[in-house]
Amino acid sequence: MVAIAVFFLLMTMIGVVMNQTSLTIRVASSQIDAFQSARQGFNTVAETLSLATLNTYWDYDSPTAPTTYVRKSDLQFLVLKPSDLQSLLSGPNGSFGVFFQAPRAYSTNSSYNQTSGLLNAVGYYVEYGSDAAFRPTQIATSRYRYRLMQAIQPTESLQVFSDATSGWTTNVVKSGWPIADNVIAMVVWPRLSIRDDNTGTKLTQDYSYNSRGTVSVQQAQLPPVVQLTLVAISENAALHLLSGSTPPSAIASALQNKFTDVTRYASDLAALENALLTAHIEYKEFTTTVPIRECKWSGLQ
Amino acid sequence: MTLVEMLVVIAIMAVLMALSLPSFTSISESNNLSIGGQLLSDQIRLGTQIASAQNQILEVRLIKRASIPGAPPTYCALQLWTTASTGTMVPAGKITFLPQNIAISENAAFSPLLSLPNLGTGTLPGGSPANSPYVSFKIHPCGYFEPVTAKDAQLYVTLVQKRFSAAASLPANYVMVQISPYTCSPTLYRP
Numbered sequence: 302m303v304a305i306a307v308f309f310l311l312m313t314m315i316g317v318v319m320n321q322t323s324l325t326i327r328v329a330s331s332q333i334d335a336f337q338s339a340r341q342g343f344n345t346v347a348e349t350l351s352l353a354t355l356n357t358y359w360d361y362d363s364p365t366a367p368t369t370y371v372r373k374s375d376l377q378f379l380v381l382k383p384s385d386l387q388s389l390l391s392g393p394n395g396s397f398g399v400f401f402q403a404p405r406a407y408s409t410n411s412s413y414n415q416t417s418g419l420l421n422a423v424g425y426y427v428e429y430g431s432d433a434a435f436r437p438t439q440i441a442t443s444r445y446r447y448r449l450m451q452a453i454q455p456t457e458s459l460q461v462f463s464d465a466t467s468g469w470t471t472n473v474v475k476s477g478w479p480i481a482d483n484v485i486a487m488v489v490w491p492r493l494s495i496r497d498d499n500t501g502t503k504l505t506q507d508y509s510y511n512s513r514g515t516v517s518v519q520q521a522q523l524p525p526v527v528q529l530t531l532v533a534i535s536e537n538a539a540l541h542l543l544s545g546s547t548p549p550s551a552i553a554s555a556l557q558n559k560f561t562d563v564t565r566y567a568s569d570l571a572a573l574e575n576a577l578l579t580a581h582i583e584y585k586e587f588t589t590t591v592p593i594r595e596c597k598w599s600g601l602q
Numbered sequence: 603m604t605l606v607e608m609l610v611v612i613a614i615m616a617v618l619m620a621l622s623l624p625s626f627t628s629i630s631e632s633n634n635l636s637i638g639g640q641l642l643s644d645q646i647r648l649g650t651q652i653a654s655a656q657n658q659i660l661e662v663r664l665i666k667r668a669s670i671p672g673a674p675p676t677y678c679a680l681q682l683w684t685t686a687s688t689g690t691m692v693p694a695g696k697i698t699f700l701p702q703n704i705a706i707s708e709n710a711a712f713s714p715l716l717s718l719p720n721l722g723t724g725t726l727p728g729g730s731p732a733n734s735p736y737v738s739f740k741i742h743p744c745g746y747f748e749p750v751t752a753k754d755a756q757l758y759v760t761l762v763q764k765r766f767s768a769a770a771s772l773p774a775n776y777v778m779v780q781i782s783p784y785t786c787s788p789t790l791y792r793p
Contacts, residue, residue: 302607304607304611305610305611305614308611308614308615312618338787338789341647341785341787342787345745345785405744405746406742406743406744407742407744407746407750407784408750409750411720411749411750414742414748414750417657417743434755435755436755436780436791437755437756437758437778437780437791438755438756439711439712439760439772439778440778440791451784451785453784478782478783478784479782480782480784480785480787
């Protein structure tokens with residue numbers, strides 16, 4: 302009887318140890334997977350952003366009564382604030398959107414898709430919602446998550462030339478596809494290099510940027526660099542925060558009123574990190590400065 | 603310890619082992635499925651990196667072959683192919699085999715990627731066994747999937763135990779590997 306009791310004791314202990322070990326492995330691998338996907342998405346955004354182009358040229362300021370040459374472009378580089386981006390999206394977001402044209406050579410026409418260097422309209426943004434439109438039909442359960450989305454308009458459907466404002470973005474977001482789950486925030490800060498502009502306020506005060514807008518320093522030119530920041534949470538944290546079709550309140554409140562003024566970037570980021578830590582949400586932050594290769598920035602218009 | 607006590611302990615141990623054997627088999631099968639899903643994902647990620655680094659279109663070939671002579675052939679291996687400077691396709695690495703007893707389901711409902719129109723098809727030159735048939739898709743340097751299918755959620759295959767590779771219904775345990783049409787990044791789904 303003693304032998305049997307000892308045997309069961311040992312079996313129980315082995316079972317508990319195995320259970321704990323497999324739990325630890327599961328947690329660790331889910332974190333690696335979640336952040337690996339976010340890292341890959343971050344690299345994709347940075348790589349594509351560095352290829353942004355405006356194909357600028359010089360032309361008369363007025364076709365009927367010219368007085369001077371001005372820089373012009375038929376393309377557009379656009380950074381939308383969360384409040385401006387929201388009108389384009391079906392799901393809630395609390396983050397920035399960046400839209401531009403880049404030679405990604407994406408075409409749905411088989412006659413074109415062997416050609417490299419074709420221009421596409423591209424957009425990146427964060428959206429909260431269900432994966433119903435993206436998951437395999439065999440998977441019945443919807444997963445509500447924050448996602449880093451990529452939208453790309455094929456070459457043959459480019460609308461940027463026929464639209465004088467930024468209406469083309471409405472159709473671009475229709476092709477939105479997730480490139481990383483659990484990315485809760487993307488901050489896009491167009492700026493000059495730190496040597497030229499220590500505070501980063503010369504191009505924009507509120508992160509927004511519109512090369513077709515009224516701010517003269519932004520007109521028909523790309524920002525020389527873009528400071529890109531992504532904040533991702535782990536899949537385990539996302540599972541604990543499950544809140545259906547409405548974004549988790551802990552995340553929504555952590556993002557509220559953040560990143561509205563570039564001079565408060567560092568303190569906003571610290572406050573966001575602090576809020577996530579306080580709520581015991583595991584997160585990872587990715588930051589880089591992306592130089593825009595096609596930028597020929599000049600303070601002159 | 604008497605002989606009776608020892609016999610009782612041995613009998614209990616035998617019963618416990620008999621009870622736990624199916625669950626160990628199930629764990630092993632589940633582990634093989636996970637490894638298979640990870641292998642396929644890793645190869646697709648590697649293909650995306652090679653395509654981007656070499657600025658060339660890369661081909662992923664899903665190979666149908668028998669694991670042992672006489673067994674029915676299944677999609678249980680894959681190989682990356684790239685374009686040589688002469689313009690011909692050459693292997694970018696060795697053939698990667700899925701774990702033992704794991705294959706891609708050939709049911710179009712569970713692996714719609716295999717039924718896409720305009721997929722590449724052919725037979726592998728040489729190898730063992732020689733002339734194994736394959737289907738292939740391409741990864742462009744910019745990361746998008748060819749044959750191009752705009753915003754398609756059906757770019758996925760399902761890994762199952764080989765005995766279920768032609769089954770009409772989805773087994774209890776499987777791994778779905780979905781490929782993004784725009785970045786070719788894989789996503790895994792498990793029941």
